[in-house]
Amino acid sequence: MPDIVAMHIPDGYLGPQTYVVMWMVMVPIWVIAARKVKRTLKAKQIPLLALGAAFAFVIMMFNVPVIGGSTGHAVGATLIAIILGPWAAVIAVSIALVIQAGLFGDGGITAIAANCFNMAVVIPFVGYYLYRLICGDAPSSSRRVISSGVAAYVAIVVGAICAGFEFGIQPHIAHAAGGQALYAPYKLSVAVPAMALEHLLFFGVVEAIVTMGVVAALARTEPELLQMMPAAKPLRWLWAVVGVLILLTPIGVLAPGTAWGEWGSDQIQSRLGYVPSGFDKLGGLWKAAMPDYTTPGVSNTMLGYLIAAVVGVALCVGIAWGAGALLARRRNNDGADPAGTVPPANASG
């Protein structure tokens, strides 16, 4: 079997300190997911989950053309979360991963829990809730398509960062006296950016292409498949979560030093002993409105940080929303929106 997914962790890269913890994290998640799924899907859960897992597995095998002659593979976990809901996606993707490891020999046995956490929990939940957040209450099909793409992109990058984190802590927590790594050899400062970049630049794009393409195709022919999950209570609590996260951002102020890669010229100077000429030239070009995450005019760093966070989040969400609305309006004007508004209730089997 070809190396399917960039995020797949084989056996041997994670030490027992890590993989055992992941097993301890996953077992309760599986139990909770199983209970939730049993309650919503009832007797139909077996065939629905089995087929969900089957198409999850099969989708990972398609070669997707990206750019030039390159092709990539998608995970599809956000797509599954959109169709089956996040809890069922946990089970379906977990089953697909277990079968990948146990039947096809792809991906390790001890690493199953870590892989399930990254791909069967993080991606579906981040992807699903981001999708719902951007979609709003009664989305048009083009709104669904855009939000699914954004959600899938962000979700897989977050999942990749988790995997990068798991790789990256290995040298920190397990090494021999001479500094020799016993498991995965790259530190956090290398592993996390590497995984993040790989997915930001390539695999995230593949994921977005696949998710948007399939959602668009389904919205055209079987829109009820995208509405199998009952329209849930409004996601106002999600805004509360975002609010809490915003409040927690000042913790960053407590961390000493500067984040990897985010050095200013003065820090480059002290690290390398000189400042590369290009850096020097371009460094001062953009005068940020809120430099270093401070708010001009507000001297208290904490408060400045908070205000910057709120402004930042507002801008991001606003841009996403606006883009969705613009595209929706354009589609409607073209008259090419067959799915139209969401019909009520979920389709039965």
Next chain:
Amino acid sequence: MSAAFVLERVGYEYRSGAPTLTAIDLVIDGGQHVAIVGANGTGKSTLLKMLDGLVFPTSGTVTAFGAPLSEDALEDPAFRREFRARVGFVFQEADVQLFCSDALDELAFGPLQLGLPREEVERRVHQVAGQLRVEKLLDRPPYTLSGGEKKRVAIASVLTMQPHVLLLDEPTNALDPRSQVWLLDVLEEWKLEGRTVVMATHDLSAAAESADRIVVLSEDHTIVADGTPETVLAQRDLLLSVNLIHEHTHRHASTAHRHAHAHGPGQDPNLTHGH
């Protein structure tokens, strides 16, 4: 013979409003061998699924063994258990029906669901496996079986429940000639055993050979003919109009030749052409 199934003014519509069945009145007596024939899309499969309580009509009523067959009725565990044991359904695609990890589990699934004790389940499994000659296939996973073997295991998995009624959806589809002959033999045996058989098919020759009653569904989703094979198959114009046979012209040397023929495995003895 008491009536096994009574359908009164039964209709079925998709949510979008597209009709699948319209005003069906049908009575099937115990012990009968009925073939429901029609071109694709006439609703034969839906009708069959209604007889098994897998699908419920949007209008009209279905009665099975004297009791109404509705969604509510099947909620009662006792009724459900008895009904499921009495009526067996063989699906068009064997793959859909084989969902256990090996053939042994497949044959045991039904009786175990009925709550029978293990010794009884094992006894039935081995008896049916012997009858259908699938003993050697018992420990094999379904994906290693050929089309004909899968069909045999699928039928065996239904027979272990010892049903009085057998519903078969397009049974001769995708079967090689030898397996088709075998299937027709099995249907004969069931006739002798007194089981009720209802078969949905567009294979006219299989229908003619095994059924003692043919019901024809038109593309308007209603019954247009109901009688013995001889009477029904003689109505060539009717069969033409419902798209079960079509006219076909080919040449022998300089002579053009027009004849009616049907599609489906096997030759239909009633539809030969003459010069």
Next chain:
Amino acid sequence: MSNPCPCCQPDILPAARRRGGGRSLARKTADSVAGAITDVLQNEETAARPGLLQRLDPRVKLLTLVLFAVTVSFVHSVWVLLGLVGLTMLLAAVSRVGVASFARKVWASAALLALLIALPSALSYFTPGQAVLSVGPVTLTEPGLMGVATLVTRVAAAAGFALLVIWTMRWSDLLHALSAMRLPDVVVATLAMTQKQILTLLRTVEQIHLARESRTLGRGTNRENRAWVTERMAFVVRKSMKTADDVYDAMLARGFTGAMPSLTHLRLRPRDWVWAAASVALCAAVLYADRIVGPR
């Protein structure tokens, strides 16, 4: 009549041709899917051979092989890891699964990948320490190289034990073992059904790609190919959901109550106990040896 009678038309499909200079997209996927299907069918075959591991009770086999894999993860010494790699080869030989193909699968994919990924970490930039080899600005360090060696041997050993599980155990036996170890019935039933549906879907996907291959002359633009691929994926999703409905009907028709009992009984024999005891002892010995020999 609108459609010509298909039985009177010839049925010829051109054989899919291999293109010179790189396979097309459709061909690549078709090949990897075909490879996956072949792998599964092959597993059934190797699992039926009269080797040592095949004769063991599936529960014992699964547990002991997992025990070995876990032991691998605790070992620190490269030499002990190499010993464990040797053990996997020995077990492969004794179980008649074909040592050559076993070695190829372990070394040519898992271990090679590990080597490629890890090699840069031997550079002084990533792993500072005593220099071993210097070529210009590039320096390989001793702890760096030892780290690479440790990872590669560990990956090889772990992959070996995992492969032994797959090649010596039939999937249905694996499920029976999991069920006997008290994994919930619903989970086991879902695993069984998933595997079956995966194979069916894989066959369909292979057909789809081969059909495309046989009908396409040019390469197509990336945009066209992307649209085609995502359309096919949507087809797979639709088909899966429809199949789920059909299978559910079939389960209902056989009286499905929601529970999934099974009929097979597994029994432990003397050889299973012997094997279990030997494995536990071996793992203990390995860990002890590692204490003495391995880096701390």
